[in-house]
Amino acid sequence: xxxxxLISLLSTGVAPVDSxxxxxxxVRAIALGGxxxxxxxxxxxxxxxDIAAVSRxxxxxxxxxxxxxxxxxxxxxxxxxxxxxxxxxxxxALPAVPVLVVWSAAVAVLCLASPDARIPLVMGYTWxxxxxxxxxxxxxxxxxxxxxxxxxxxxxxxxxxxxGGMLAGTIATMAYCFHCPEMSVAxxxxxxxxxxxxxxxIGALLGPRFLRW
Amino acid sequence: xxxxxQSGSVPGVEERLRALFIRGLNGDAVAYRAFLDDLTxxxxxxLRKRIYYLQDDIEDVVQEILLAVHNxxxxxxxxxxxxxxxxxxxxxxxxxxxxxxxxxxxxxxPLDDTLEIFATSDExxxxxxxxxxxxxxxxxxxxxxxxxxxxxxxxxxxETAALTGMSESAxxxxxxxxxxxxxxxxxxxx
Numbered sequence: 001x002x003x004x005x006l007i008s009l010l011s012t013g014v015a016p017v018d019s020x021x022x023x024x025x026x027v028r029a030i031a032l033g034g035x036x037x038x039x040x041x042x043x044x045x046x047x048x049x050d051i052a053a054v055s056r057x058x059x060x061x062x063x064x065x066x067x068x069x070x071x072x073x074x075x076x077x078x079x080x081x082x083x084x085x086x087x088x089x090x091x092x093a094l095p096a097v098p099v100l101v102v103w104s105a106a107v108a109v110l111c112l113a114s115p116d117a118r119i120p121l122v123m124g125y126t127w128x129x130x131x132x133x134x135x136x137x138x139x140x141x142x143x144x145x146x147x148x149x150x151x152x153x154x155x156x157x158x159x160x161x162x163x164g165g166m167l168a169g170t171i172a173t174m175a176y177c178f179h180c181p182e183m184s185v186a187x188x189x190x191x192x193x194x195x196x197x198x199x200x201x202i203g204a205l206l207g208p209r210f211l212r213w
Numbered sequence: 214x215x216x217x218x219q220s221g222s223v224p225g226v227e228e229r230l231r232a233l234f235i236r237g238l239n240g241d242a243v244a245y246r247a248f249l250d251d252l253t254x255x256x257x258x259x260l261r262k263r264i265y266y267l268q269d270d271i272e273d274v275v276q277e278i279l280l281a282v283h284n285x286x287x288x289x290x291x292x293x294x295x296x297x298x299x300x301x302x303x304x305x306x307x308x309x310x311x312x313x314x315x316x317x318x319x320x321x322x323p324l325d326d327t328l329e330i331f332a333t334s335d336e337x338x339x340x341x342x343x344x345x346x347x348x349x350x351x352x353x354x355x356x357x358x359x360x361x362x363x364x365x366x367x368x369x370x371x372e373t374a375a376l377t378g379m380s381e382s383a384x385x386x387x388x389x390x391x392x393x394x395x396x397x398x399x400x401x402x403x
Contacts (some may be wrong), residue, residue, distance in 0.1 A: 001346035011246035051267030084301035155305040
């Protein structure tokens, strides 16, 4: 086929383009990924038995706010990286804000605690499994978010993959909050952070392979 | 024989192409065709400077980029520069081309001068080596028939639906997915 024939093929019968398509893809991916993570959490780990009581405490919502704010920044970055020709520039610093807040709080808590209470505050009861549980819960969101990004037009696949992985990991962590019994900010600062970081790294590894279009 | 247009004012090109493209996004086929024609010239000029040692491949890469621009046109936002958007797609597809041939040149030529993409124009097509028409014939009927009737024969969506017994939404989806499948086939043969 000659190029001019291809041009006439492409331009014949064009319908108006709906500019809300990118937003709709992300909404769908987040809904499916979030639902998948919640179901996996409930089936595999179980909702914590005292959820009714604990959900009335501010500390629970402070914990939930950590992955939620990170998810919002990940969504922003992933949406930008899914479109050709956008720059990220100083927006890279966005995810650092919630992380620094939580780390500062963790340092403050540890400084105020007695020396022999510090290790339990960081390690909790579940440090061995926490990051891997988060990764397991992130699987549905990984698939959904990568589907959303791939259907747009990412041109920097490793970065787009990292942002997608971060979005999947943060969604999974939000769901994991409903199971996880740990209520120490120092624990989240290390182990939640590790789980979400691993998801981001896996996303960066998988991006060039699975986001090609 | 070759007619190469050096356009001195790159911003003028950006404005003209963007106006045409945005009208195309709103469903204006004439403006969209003018945009693709104009873009094609610029892509040829852009590529002939960069892969001059592979002149035979240029028309294939031009066609691949045109299809990519069409398939990702829903990701363009009118408040952003069109040059950067087109350049990112062209660069991505060119990198894919280099990668497919394991060319080290991909690493040596970062191609990051965004404005250059509209700097030259070349109206003279070379022959494409790959036949997109043949690849089109390999698509399954649910993709091939909507593209054949609507995009090649110029029938309307409802006429095509009546002719093929497909629903109107299946025809629209078939065109959309079919052109994406076509791009995937092109990638497979690169």
